[in-house]
Amino acid sequence: MASKTTFPGPPEKTTPPRRWSRGKEGAPRSKQETRQHLAKSLGDTAREARRREGLTQADVAERIGVATEVYGRLERGLLMPSVPTLRRLCVTLRLAADALLALGPAEPPAWARAEPPPEQEPPQLRRLLRHLRKLNPEQLRALSNVAATLRRQE
Numbered sequence: 001m002a003s004k005t006t007f008p009g010p011p012e013k014t015t016p017p018r019r020w021s022r023g024k025e026g027a028p029r030s031k032q033e034t035r036q037h038l039a040k041s042l043g044d045t046a047r048e049a050r051r052r053e054g055l056t057q058a059d060v061a062e063r064i065g066v067a068t069e070v071y072g073r074l075e076r077g078l079l080m081p082s083v084p085t086l087r088r089l090c091v092t093l094r095l096a097a098d099a100l101l102a103l104g105p106a107e108p109p110a111w112a113r114a115e116p117p118p119e120q121e122p123p124q125l126r127r128l129l130r131h132l133r134k135l136n137p138e139q140l141r142a143l144s145n146v147a148a149t150l151r152r153q154e
Contacts, residue, residue, distance in 0.1 A: 040077035041102045047075045049093040059126055064088040 050060050061071035064085055073079040081089060090097050097103075135143065 035080070036077070038102065039080050042080070042100050043075045043077035045095070045100050045102070046089060046093060049095045049099075050075075053093060054123075055092075056123055056126070058130065059123070060089070060092055062130060063092045 046060075050057070057071050057075065058068045061068040064071070065088065066074075066085065070079065074081055086097060086100065089095075090100060093100075132140065132143070
């Protein structure tokens, strides 16, 4: 009599252990909850660093190459930046990526602890420069004439 060959059935579906951070009650967080928590933490840290640097949201948005509205969503914890944007954000805010990602202390890294140059532009001038960059050459020429006239009146 021939012996029957049996094959094992499909492997049992097992849920892998959760490796996500824990919530307030110690229960594991879902990926969605972890992502939301990280985005909120990143936004809060970015806002604090931006204020420490004396910058507006528009200033930071311009320096990292995103729209002001997009940066606002990032600070509110509604958006996670891409890796290149995160790097530009760290440089602009003079903050280590570890601090933005809540992996380390929130103090600035050694390279960013030096005081900013004293010739840092006031917010009104930065705002004006943002508007000027959007003008066409003819508009710039006209505005330059107005500025020259205003200087002569002093």
